[in-house]
Amino acid sequence: MEQRLHKSWTSLQQAVRIVLSLLIVTRYMAVGGEERVTRQGRGLWLFKPSLPSSLTQHVEMRDFRLKCFGLMFLVILVMCSKLDGCEGRKGRHWRKQKSPYSSLARKKGKNGGGHNRGSGGGGDYLSPALSPTPITEYPMKTAMFNVIDFGAKGDGITDDTEAFQAAWAAACKVEGSTVVVPAEFEFLVGPISFSGPYCQPNIALQLDGMIIAPTDAKRWGSGLLWWIEFSKLQGISIQGSGTIEGQGSVWWTTTESDVDPINAELSMKLPQIKPTALRFYGSYNVTVTGITIQNSPQCHLKFDNCEAVQVFNMTINSPGSSLNTDGIHLQNSRDVMIHHTNMSCGDDCISIQTGCSNINIHSVECGPGHGISIGGLGRDNTKACVSNITVRDVNMHNTMTGVRIKTWQGGSGSVQSIRFSNIRVSEVQTPIVIDQFYCDRSSCKNQTSAVALSGIAYENMKGTYTVKPVHFACSDTSPCSDISLTKIELEPLQEHYHIYEPFCWQAFGELYTPTVPPIVCLQNGKPASKPILSDDDLC
Structure with a gap:
């Protein structure tokens, strides 16, 4: 040319x-x-x-x-x-x-198409409307793996577990691939693990349909800790507009006569161990967005030993009466951001456990539930380490607590650099809680050691409470230190005999502004004597 x-x-x-x-x-x-x-x-x-x-x-x-x-x-x-x-x-x-188009046209001519050889046309004339013959073998550009193509029925009755496993096995081999769970289908899936030590990175699960858990007791064996698990992956995303339905109501009851309501002929009861709906373990660069997780048998969404986690624009939903149904549970994880998420459940909206650091939570709606909690930590004399936690711009309605730190007696380690800011509470029983005598049963053994708490800031918290505005119950041997309160305005929902005054025990810090109600029980400054820390106490 x-x-x-x-x-x-x-x-x-x-x-x-x-x-x-x-x-x-x-x-x-x-x-x-x-x-x-x-x-x-x-x-x-x-x-x-x-x-x-x-x-x-x-x-x-x-x-x-x-x-x-x-x-x-x-x-x-x-x-x-x-x-x-x-x-x-x-x-x-x-x-x-020769050109690619002309050669493709000649190939097509051998199959009955090709050049226009009608009257008035030359033998070598190429029709302007002729398009290249599609290549039959080509690499996938989008690398989509639809579970329907792997045999899933999506009728809510047929067990589609094997189809999901097959789709994952195919996607696991392709970097940047996507497993598609299409809309307008209900997929019955049993306990399943999408493990990935040898998977390619950056795999996504596009969840637009519904995944439902089985209620057949035989599917759960003697008990499992999780229902759907993603483990040891680099760059895993769960996204879409679909739903993970745990059908947890059959697990929440504690009556001895409870049996599987779907298959009444089965005499086997569901196991006592209740599974988490969706769990991520040992993974890096994890994203969960857009989906809904509801009615989990226990915790809805759990991250264990994960790093670089983002959760946003999603919904967690279960009744306030459902037992032990935490919304999001973090353990041994760091660099986590949770934002623009709505949670209603029967336990903590967000639970932060030992080994967590650099956690940022903001723009979250919580309620009903137990609020946002750090702990319980130090159970069974264990060591707990939590640091650099920020919770801000959160609305809480009809929850048991607002923001809470809870530790067991006898533990070790530390909780430090915690900031609660711009929290709005409505009809919350106790908006601000530190409890170093946490016990989830009728009685617990008194022990002297405790997880050390320091550097805890409460800023701009406003709203209504129904029982008590503030509860600081700190350890005798390891008092809470460096507590700061700024712009705290908590009003009782209504005046009646159940309203209590702020409570403080072994809590030290500073009031930077006047508070409503006045929190005069907070001791100014630092404890007279610092606790002697052993190597086990250091994080």
Whole structure:
């Protein structure tokens, strides 16, 4: 193509040079003609008395110029015809060249399609409407693996567990692949693990349909800690507008007579161990967004030993009466961000356990439930380490507590650098809680050691409570230190005999602004003596 254009340009330049030469010659001839006509007018044409000399000169010059312009026009026509002929030959040469479209067209012609060989058309004529033949074997651009293509029925009755496993096995081999759970289907899926030590990174589960848990006791064996698990993955995303339905109501009851309501002929009861609906373990760069998790047998969403986690624009939903149904449970995880999420459940909306650091929670709706909690920590004399936690811009309605830190007696380790800011509470029993005597049964053994709490800030908390505004119950041997309160305005929902005053025990810190109600029980400054820390206490 470039060679053809170069030759055409060269020919055009030659034509222009010829035309310019003719113009120069014409001008020279015109000047010479004028001189000759002038000389003729001086005496050579005196034998033509019928014409005046000026008219004779005009006629002669007009005839001469017409002849010159005619000659120039003839030369230009000749050059144009040569250029057209050259282009025509080049056009035939172009048709002889192979191109992907022409070769594809000839291949298609062998199958009955191809060139237009009808009347009036040449044998080599390519129809303008002809499109390339699709390539039958090509690499997947989007790497989509739809569970329907792997045998899933999506009728809510047929067990689709194997189809989900097969789709995952295929997606696991392709980096950036997506397992598709399409909308308008209900997939019955039993306990399943999408494990990935050898999977390619950046796999997504596009959940637009519904996944429902079985209620057949045989599917759960002697008990499992999880229903759906993703483990040891690099870059895993759960996204979409679908729902994970745990059907947890059959697990929440504690009556001895409870049996599987779906298959009444089965005499086996559901196991005592209740599974978490969705669990991530040992994974990096995890995202959960858009989906709904509801009615989990126990915790709805759990992250254990994970790093770089994002949870946003999702919904967690179960009744406030459902037992032990935490919304989001974090354990041994760091660099976690949870935001723009709505949670209603029967336990903590968000539970932060040992081994967590750099947790940022904001723009969350919580209620009903037990609020947002750090702990319980130090159970069974264990060590707990939690640091750099920020909870801000949160609305809580009809919860047992607002923001809470709870530890068991006898534990070790530390909780430090905690910030609760811009919290709005409505009809919350106790908005601010530190409880270092936490016990979830009728009685617990008194022990002296405790997880050390320090650097805890409460800022701009407003709203209504129904029982007590503040409860600080800290350890005798390891008092709470560096507690700060700023712009705390908590009003009782209504005045009645169940309302209690703020409570403090071994709590030290500072009031940076007046509080409502006045929290005069907080001891100013630091404890008189610092607890002696062993190596087990250091994090």
